Amino acid sequence: MKKKFKFRFSRRAFAYPYMIFLLLFVVVPLVIILINAFLDDAGKLTFDNFVEFFTDSGGGLTVLGNSLIIGLVTTLICLVIGYPCAYFLAKYHASNRVLVLLFILPMWVNFLIRTLSTKAIFMALDVDLGMGTVLFGMVYNYLPYMILPLHTTLVSIDHSYIEAAEDLGADKMTVFFKTIVPLSLSGIISGITMTFIPAISTFAISEILSSSKIFLFGDAINMHFSKTTNSFGVGSVMSLVMLVLVILSNLAVNLTSKDEEVKSAL
Amino acid sequence: MKKFVSSIAILLLVCLVLTAFAACKTEEIDTLVIYNWADYIFDVEAMKTEFETYYEQMTRKKIEITYVTFDTNETMLTRLTKGDSNVDVVCPSEYAIQKLIELDMLVPLHYFDEESYLNAFSSSVDSGSYVHNADNVEQGIRDKVGETFGNIEITADGANKGKQVSMLDYFVPYMYGTLGILYNKFEFERLGIYDGETLNKANWGILFNDNGEGGILSEDLTGNILMKDSIRDSYAATVFYLLESGKLEGMTNSEGKPYDEMPASELINAVEDNLLEVVKQTLTEQKSQLFGYEVDFGKDDLLMGNAIVDLAWSGDAMYAIEESWDDEREDYELAYYLPHSNGNIWFDGWVVPKTYDPDHLDAIKLFINYLNRPDVAAKNLLEIGYSAAIKPQVLLNDENAMRILAEGYEYDPDDPDEMAEFTDYFFHYEDEIDLSNWRYPFESAELNSDNYRNIDSLGVMRDFGDKNKAVVTAWNYSRSAGVNALPLLGWTALAVAAIVGAAYLIIAVKRFYRQRVVVRDNSEDGDTDKT
Numbered sequence: 099m100k101k102k103f104k105f106r107f108s109r110r111a112f113a114y115p116y117m118i119f120l121l122l123f124v125v126v127p128l129v130i131i132l133i134n135a136f137l138d139d140a141g142k143l144t145f146d147n148f149v150e151f152f153t154d155s156g157g158g159l160t161v162l163g164n165s166l167i168i169g170l171v172t173t174l175i176c177l178v179i180g181y182p183c184a185y186f187l188a189k190y191h192a193s194n195r196v197l198v199l200l201f202i203l204p205m206w207v208n209f210l211i212r213t214l215s216t217k218a219i220f221m222a223l224d225v226d227l228g229m230g231t232v233l234f235g236m237v238y239n240y241l242p243y244m245i246l247p248l249h250t251t252l253v254s255i256d257h258s259y260i261e262a263a264e265d266l267g268a269d270k271m272t273v274f275f276k277t278i279v280p281l282s283l284s285g286i287i288s289g290i291t292m293t294f295i296p297a298i299s300t301f302a303i304s305e306i307l308s309s310s311k312i313f314l315f316g317d318a319i320n321m322h323f324s325k326t327t328n329s330f331g332v333g334s335v336m337s338l339v340m341l342v343l344v345i346l347s348n349l350a351v352n353l354t355s356k357d358e359e360v361k362s363a364l
Numbered sequence: 365m366k367k368f369v370s371s372i373a374i375l376l377l378v379c380l381v382l383t384a385f386a387a388c389k390t391e392e393i394d395t396l397v398i399y400n401w402a403d404y405i406f407d408v409e410a411m412k413t414e415f416e417t418y419y420e421q422m423t424r425k426k427i428e429i430t431y432v433t434f435d436t437n438e439t440m441l442t443r444l445t446k447g448d449s450n451v452d453v454v455c456p457s458e459y460a461i462q463k464l465i466e467l468d469m470l471v472p473l474h475y476f477d478e479e480s481y482l483n484a485f486s487s488s489v490d491s492g493s494y495v496h497n498a499d500n501v502e503q504g505i506r507d508k509v510g511e512t513f514g515n516i517e518i519t520a521d522g523a524n525k526g527k528q529v530s531m532l533d534y535f536v537p538y539m540y541g542t543l544g545i546l547y548n549k550f551e552f553e554r555l556g557i558y559d560g561e562t563l564n565k566a567n568w569g570i571l572f573n574d575n576g577e578g579g580i581l582s583e584d585l586t587g588n589i590l591m592k593d594s595i596r597d598s599y600a601a602t603v604f605y606l607l608e609s610g611k612l613e614g615m616t617n618s619e620g621k622p623y624d625e626m627p628a629s630e631l632i633n634a635v636e637d638n639l640l641e642v643v644k645q646t647l648t649e650q651k652s653q654l655f656g657y658e659v660d661f662g663k664d665d666l667l668m669g670n671a672i673v674d675l676a677w678s679g680d681a682m683y684a685i686e687e688s689w690d691d692e693r694e695d696y697e698l699a700y701y702l703p704h705s706n707g708n709i710w711f712d713g714w715v716v717p718k719t720y721d722p723d724h725l726d727a728i729k730l731f732i733n734y735l736n737r738p739d740v741a742a743k744n745l746l747e748i749g750y751s752a753a754i755k756p757q758v759l760l761n762d763e764n765a766m767r768i769l770a771e772g773y774e775y776d777p778d779d780p781d782e783m784a785e786f787t788d789y790f791f792h793y794e795d796e797i798d799l800s801n802w803r804y805p806f807e808s809a810e811l812n813s814d815n816y817r818n819i820d821s822l823g824v825m826r827d828f829g830d831k832n833k834a835v836v837t838a839w840n841y842s843r844s845a846g847v848n849a850l851p852l853l854g855w856t857a858l859a860v861a862a863i864v865g866a867a868y869l870i871i872a873v874k875r876f877y878r879q880r881v882v883v884r885d886n887s888e889d890g891d892t893d894k895t
Contacts, residue, residue, distance in 0.1 A: 138833075139830070139832060139833060150837060155837055155841070156836070156837035156838075156840040156841050156844075157840055157841040157843075157844035157845060158840065158844070160844050160845075160847075161840075161844040161847075163849070164844075164847050164848070164849040165849075167849035167850065167852055167853045168849050168852065170853070170856075171849075171852055171853065171856045174856060174860070175856075178863075221668065221670055226587070227655075227656065229847075229849070229852060233852070271871060271874075308656060309590070309654075309655055309656020309657065309658065309665075310593055310656050310657035310658070310843075311651070311654060311655075311656045311657070311847075312847050313843040313844045313847055317843070318840060318843075318844065321836075321839075321840065321843070322836065322840075324436075324438075325593065325594065325595070326438075326595060326832070326836045326839075329832065329833060329836040331833075332833075332836070332837075332840075
């Protein structure tokens with residue numbers, strides 16, 4: 099006696115509210131940014147904003163370069179620390195749920211509070227605030243974003259592949275490099291994007307952990323929009339550059355990854 | 365007990381019914397929408413009740429107040445210029461008011477011309493009991509505003525385009541303050557620079573660790589100076605520093621006028637490319653002396669000993685100082701320094717945007733007048749910490765206002781000795797280091813003839829205007845300079861190389877060792893294969 103429900107409207111209708119939301123709060127703001135990038139203070143069409151940014155007269159390109167380097171280094175350190183962590187977490191996952199929790203626990207605390215307390219600790223230890231402390235703060239904040247995707251992929255690796263490799267005479271090192279690492283590639287790539295993109299756009303971490311002395315790309319965008327009047331133009335150009343960077347890194351993910359799951363993330 | 369509870373309940377019920385009736389009877393309730401800085405008036409609820417009473421006295425009508433707040437002039441400007449607001453009365457800073465006038469968005473009030481201000485009242489206002497409080501406003505402020513913003517040209521298209529107007533017709537001063545230096549007094553004593561002579565020579569140089577004679581003020585100041593993360597304030601401080609340190613010698617503006625001959629109020633608004641270039645270089649060089657840039661953590665950094673010096677506004681400084689009492693040394697840990705050479709002074713005041721509701725005009729005008737009552741000004745002084753634009757003499761003569769102030773500072777208003785002490789502390793305070801009255805730079809200039817500070821040395825900053833973009837670019841440049849992440853990249857590459865190298869070495873050694881084992885195995889039992 100099963101009763102069959104038939105939807106009067108197609109199931110697609112349920113996606114409409116979100117579509118409208120996306121249109122209003124993602125697409126429209128992007129268009130506004132695009133328009134602002136071509137306007138000067140008086141609202142007239144101009145290319146000055148692009149000229150100013152790309153000739154580096156306000157130091158915009160320098161800031162971008164510094165941000166890219168810091169983002170890259172942060173990602174690398176996160177990967178170097180995060181991979182072994184995720185690996186051992188995955189290996190002893192069944193018996194050690196508490197351990198996994200320990201790595202996710204910091205994410206339960208608001209990151210601003212964490213960063214402020216990091217600053218307090220550095221000040222108490224008499225550490226000079228600067229590049230080192232900013233880097234520390236970045237790694238500390240983005241490490242979970244590296245570990246989590248890695249952990250998920252590593253846990254889902256079918257153990258029989260590893261056994262097969264061992265059966266065929268591979269030693270531990272070979273098993274790791276020839277089997278586990280290639281199988282976790284999708285996790286590595288999504289970990290890298292999840293760390294790199296926020297790391298190049300953050301402004302709060304550098305603001306707090308260097309007392310605003312280390313001026314990054316996120317700080318520059320923030321300054322143009324919220325600390326000055328009528329300088330939306332250059333700020334918009336910077337935001338567009340940021341957007342291009344995000345798209346580029348996602349494209350890179352698509353090119354390097356054969357995994358369908360990661361591809362669909364774009 | 366039960367009886368008590370039930371009687372209370374009945375009483376409440378009766379009250380409820382009565383108020384409901386009262387509300388029905390009047391029917392007509394006026395409204396007023398106030399748009400003010402956050403935390404920029406004494407207790408909002410108390411103010412509402414008090415103003416409602418005042419309004420009822422004047423008009424015999426009820427009023428309902430809507431109170432909205434903003435955080436920065438920029439947010440307020442955006443909201444007003446986009447035209448989607450329906451506020452009646454706003455409290456921006458002077459440069460934002462200039463901008464609004466240029467855009468022809470304000471209604472002239474003529475507060476300082478009693479007759480025309482009164483004429484606009486509708487017949488419901490009882491002009492017999494109305495007291496016009498315009499004379500309570502400090503004359504010095506009116507002069508200063510008139511001098512700096514005397515003729516603003518309306519630039520927006522429309523009937524008024526090109527018209528020259530004076531800001532005083534539009535604006536009623538509310539609060540003002542100075543830009544100065546907040547510093548840790550105990551640290552200055554330790555460094556041996558806590559004396560008037562040294563600091564008065566250094567002036568704005570304190571922020572640049574310059575003793576005013578070409579040398580550094582103190583080695584320990586390096587890395588302990590905080591600057592404000594605000595273009596306007598940093599610009600002002602830098603220009604004054606450049607002037608007093610003689611770095612503007614020989615430089616002229618586009619009309620050939622030497623910068624070092626300009627008074628403070630002119631120099632601070634002379635934003636020209638050659639001056640901007642020097643400011644940019646100076647701010648860049650200053651970075652090596654800084655602890656950092658602050659937005660609102662400055663006070664904490666100073667009290668925790670992270671930094672010693674901070675660029676600060678007088679009201680914030682006053683607040684920080686009052687919080688910094690040290691029980692052990694029985695003294696305030698922080699102090700404020702108002703540089704002697706030149707300085708920056710700012711005003712916030714009330715204006716009415718053109719989008720106001722004409723039906724609210726009585727309420728608007730009565731509200732502005734209400735704020736200039738001495739007792740209301742006293743309450744605001746206590747709450748906000750900046751100086752109210754009311755003459756100190758008016759407060760001193762008003763018993764009610766003095767009572768409010770004294771109680772706020774925990775003095776006994778009924779004890780004449782304590783009152784004398786309070787008056788001395790609040791109105792006649794003069795810092796022994798910078799010889800100035802932090803709260804009343806105007807009065808100080810009047811009362812103390814030996815004080816060589818002169819009100820002309822305080823300039824009011826106008827909007828950067830069409831130079832805005834150039835200033836932002838210069839600021840962005842100074843902020844980004846001095847940070848180089850390339851070494852970081854080099855070190856990381858080195859570290860990666862070292863790790864990879866080490867890993868390869870370990871693997872190679874292991875392989876080599878294993879091969880030897882295999883070889884030995886071979887020699888022992890000769891029939892096994894060599895895989």
